[in-house]
Amino acid sequence: MLFWIAGPLSAFGFDLAPIFSNSIREDVMRNTSGQNDELLADVPDSELMAVVLEGRHGSYAAEVAEFFALLHRQLGDRGRSQAWGGVARLVRRREHDRMLATVQ
Template sequence: MAIVLEAKHGQFAAEVADFFSAVHFKNGDRDRSDAWADVAERLRERENERLLD
């Protein structure tokens, strides 16, 4: 999912994943919220890796 978000939203991909995480959290779906938070974290890790190369 991280790759798909990067392809569609570029530098805003992590923020999009954070948005989905917040929506699911607000709707009481903790599992999906956590999954989207993990995607956002991975996107930020990928961005940091690219900056270090």
């Protein structure tokens, strides 16, 4: 089962779509202090988030990930902002690769 921690977004009335697994959820809770600069999402997690976003939002997946990156940056959560930015780049790269495959 997949879950996402709404965190400060619940104050804005957002109910976020499920993305992270339970084990990652616990890691995120431990690393939200801002004192630990390690990335919260590694490559397999970013791949999973990219696939979920593409499935739910189609061609808007990169923009959705970029929105969350900017939102978390404004809320002061650098780690989550970087993680979502990485997902946005990954979605764009996957889209580019698909477009190249159709041309060839």
